[in-house]
Amino acid sequence: MELYGYFRSSASYRVRIALALKGLPVTHHAVHLVRGEQEAAAYRALNPSGLVPLLVDGDERIGQSLAILEYLDEVHPVPPLLPADPGGRARVRSLALDIACEIHPLNNLRVLRHLTQGLGLDEAAKLAWYRHWVALGLAAVEARLAGDARTGRCCHGDQPTLADAVLVPQVFNAERFDCPLDAMPTVRRIAAHCRALPAFEAAHPSNCPDAA
Amino acid sequence: MELYGYFRSSASYRVRIALALKGLPVTHHAVHLVRGEQEAAAYRALNPSGLVPLLVDGDERIGQSLAILEYLDEVHPVPPLLPADPGGRARVRSLALDIACEIHPLNNLRVLRHLTQGLGLDEAAKLAWYRHWVALGLAAVEARLAGDARTGRCCHGDQPTLADAVLVPQVFNAERFDCPLDAMPTVRRIAAHCRALPAFEAAHPSNCPDAA
Incomplete structure (x- = not known):
């Protein structure tokens, strides 16, 4: 998997925590928010929202940190990020x-x-x-x-x-x-x-x- | 189930849509946001966040519209609000x-x-x-x-x-x-x-x- 994010973005930080809890390896791609790299055409082509983080998993490109966390929990359920009830x-x-x-x-x-x-x-x-x-x-x-x-x-x-x-x-x-x-x-x-x-x-x- | 909400609150509106799609009956309790009823002690006791909507289902009191939608979809899965993949x-x-x-x-x-x-x-x-x-x-x-x-x-x-x-x-x-x-x-x-x-x-x- 590949993660487009920024070290200080707290939404990126959420996803890094989930990946680490599940022990999933990931390739990091830095998108420097202060320099405006999220607005670059190449990044917009990947994520039309122009936001970080973005998780790429095969053909899936998933934005929004909470959607990524739910996805990771569905595809890699151990350890779970949600209780059972x-x-x-x-x-x-x-x-x-x-x-x-x-x-x-x-x-x-x-x-x-x-x-x-x-x-x-x-x-x-x-x-x-x-x-x-x-x-x-x-x-x-x-x-x-x-x-x-x-x-x-x-x-x-x-x-x-x-x-x-x-x-x-x-x-x-x-x-x-x-x-x-x-x-x-x-x-x-x-x-x-x-x-x-x-x-x-x-x-x-x-x-x-x-x-x- | 009981729904505490406000007619113009778009977060309440989301929950009403989900309840209607699933055909679930609900008792409505109005919380008048413009009059500040969400700040009243009685409502804060139900929902410490002081926000609408709040869904009450038996012993469960659930705030945050997206959490309510996910809950409804888990407890009443037909028709689904999320695809299968x-x-x-x-x-x-x-x-x-x-x-x-x-x-x-x-x-x-x-x-x-x-x-x-x-x-x-x-x-x-x-x-x-x-x-x-x-x-x-x-x-x-x-x-x-x-x-x-x-x-x-x-x-x-x-x-x-x-x-x-x-x-x-x-x-x-x-x-x-x-x-x-x-x-x-x-x-x-x-x-x-x-x-x-x-x-x-x-x-x-x-x-x-x-x-x-």
């Missing part, structure tokens, strides 16, 4: 979506650029925007994790799932932008536990071939 | 996520309110923001749909999938905010086809019990 699967997916739909889309590179270059926000206002959505979104995730007996060492039980593969990159981003996480002890505890696991360590941006 | 499933999910992660989160009510009340944008700037993300996001979806032989009368073949349940509410929103769709003939064709189907018609905001 429909209620547990729904909980894991909805935790992942609480981050992937409510935090990340508001804070990715193209939105931040639109805020500064399109709307003229200064750096302080941009940072305030970033931290606002992280605070709001992770508070909701914290409330859900802290208030549910299904939470274990990981978001759902003691084995990493799709929710952990989304949570850890979001916490990485939050720390990079100095977002306060004091009110989120469960989020911090789970992220610390997962980050110490070899698969999460291997997937860390600093261990990515295109890391600066 | 992993590559097709990934395509449908990634099309849905191209809307649910790249367009909708930027344009929902709480973000629009933050733009005007938090950042002081005027109505024209708010509308420009809305239309910018619809134009960018739906252009990507159009390119994917128009360039793939798997596209049929619906997003994937001739039967509605999870992608159509997400596309139709997004097109409804785009039209409500006068977003130009001239450059998106495939999107318009598929939306028109689906909207004429009885399940989509039944799920339309104007047919929702809490419609104004």
